[in-house]
Amino acid sequence: MKRLExxxxxxxxxxxxxxxxxxxxxxxxxxxxxxxFIWLLAHCRDGVRWGRLDGSSHLWRLSSSPFPDHCPNISRxxxxxxxxxxxxxxxxxxxxxQGFMGxxxxxxxxxxxxxxxxxxxxxxxxxxxxxxGSPEDGFTVVGTAEGKRQVVPLECSAEDxxxxxxxxxxxxxxxxxxxxxxxAVRVAASRLVEVFKEVR
Numbered sequence: 001m002k003r004l005e006x007x008x009x010x011x012x013x014x015x016x017x018x019x020x021x022x023x024x025x026x027x028x029x030x031x032x033x034x035x036x037f038i039w040l041l042a043h044c045r046d047g048v049r050w051g052r053l054d055g056s057s058h059l060w061r062l063s064s065s066p067f068p069d070h071c072p073n074i075s076r077x078x079x080x081x082x083x084x085x086x087x088x089x090x091x092x093x094x095x096x097x098q099g100f101m102g103x104x105x106x107x108x109x110x111x112x113x114x115x116x117x118x119x120x121x122x123x124x125x126x127x128x129x130x131x132x133g134s135p136e137d138g139f140t141v142v143g144t145a146e147g148k149r150q151v152v153p154l155e156c157s158a159e160d161x162x163x164x165x166x167x168x169x170x171x172x173x174x175x176x177x178x179x180x181x182x183x184a185v186r187v188a189a190s191r192l193v194e195v196f197k198e199v200r
Contacts, residue, residue, distance in 0.1 A: 004175040004188050006110045006119040012102035017093045020084070020102070024051070024074055029058045035089035035106055039153060039195050042082040044072040050153040050195075052138060053084075063151035066136035070151050076100075083192050090191035105175075105191050116185045117176040121193070126150075126168035131158050142168065153195060160197055167197045 002009040012020075019030040024040065040051030040060060049071045051062040064071035072078060081094045093102040110118050127150055128142030140156040143149040152168060160167045170192065177188040 003108075004177060005112070005115055005117040007108055007175050007189065007191075008106050009189060010104045010106075012091070012093070012104055014099045014101070017100035017102040018076070020091060020093055021074070021076060021079070021082075021100070024060050024062070024082070026059060032104070033084075033091065035091075035104070036086040037084040037089070037091070038086040039192070040082065040084050041192060042074050043080045044074060044078045045080060046072040046078065048150055049074055050139070050151060052153040061137060061139075063139045063153065066139050067141055067151045070141055070149060085192040085194075087193065090193075092191070105189060107173075117178050119176070120174050122172045122174065123198075124170045124172060125166050126152065126170050126195070128152065128168050129166045130161055131156055154197060156197065160199070163199055167199065169196050169198045170194070171196070 016030065020033065023029055023033065038053055042049045049063055051060045054061055062074070064073055074082065079095060084091045089104065089106040091102060091104050093100055112118065127144060127148055130143055132141040132143045132149055135155040138155055139151050139153055141149055141151050142156060171194040173191050173193050174187045175189045176185050178185045
């Protein structure tokens, strides 16, 4: 296990990665996957797929369920990279030559809040400056003037896009390490934290 200021990072073997994939497909929640995950973002060979964890059933609701024409299926053959994330942690699974590899990153208390290696958050704008239809099952199709589309795991309304042209946001947290000789600080790991709408 590797430790950085504000987090610990644990590698995941292929069996655990496959168990996580089975969980996404409706299987049982693997042990060690109880870190408060809420969101899922998967990059597949033919597109992007979002998901949300149902807190009562611990089953994943995926964007391809209400909008199958807009989203690819997540499968062992199709998946390139997938992130399960929430306020405290992230599991990252990616395709490698020998199968799947992964890591679990869990937030830990920051020891020195003034250290140059303390974690730092970044807010990114997500694709979508217009509504492309009514929300279904907690997901909404959004798009751009160029015709690009995605199905986000949020219920959006036309008013969201009137108040702010591109209201969809993704919070990313960066963790750092410092070179002992030069003192240079660089990003050592990053994870996704939250998907949300910025209303002002």
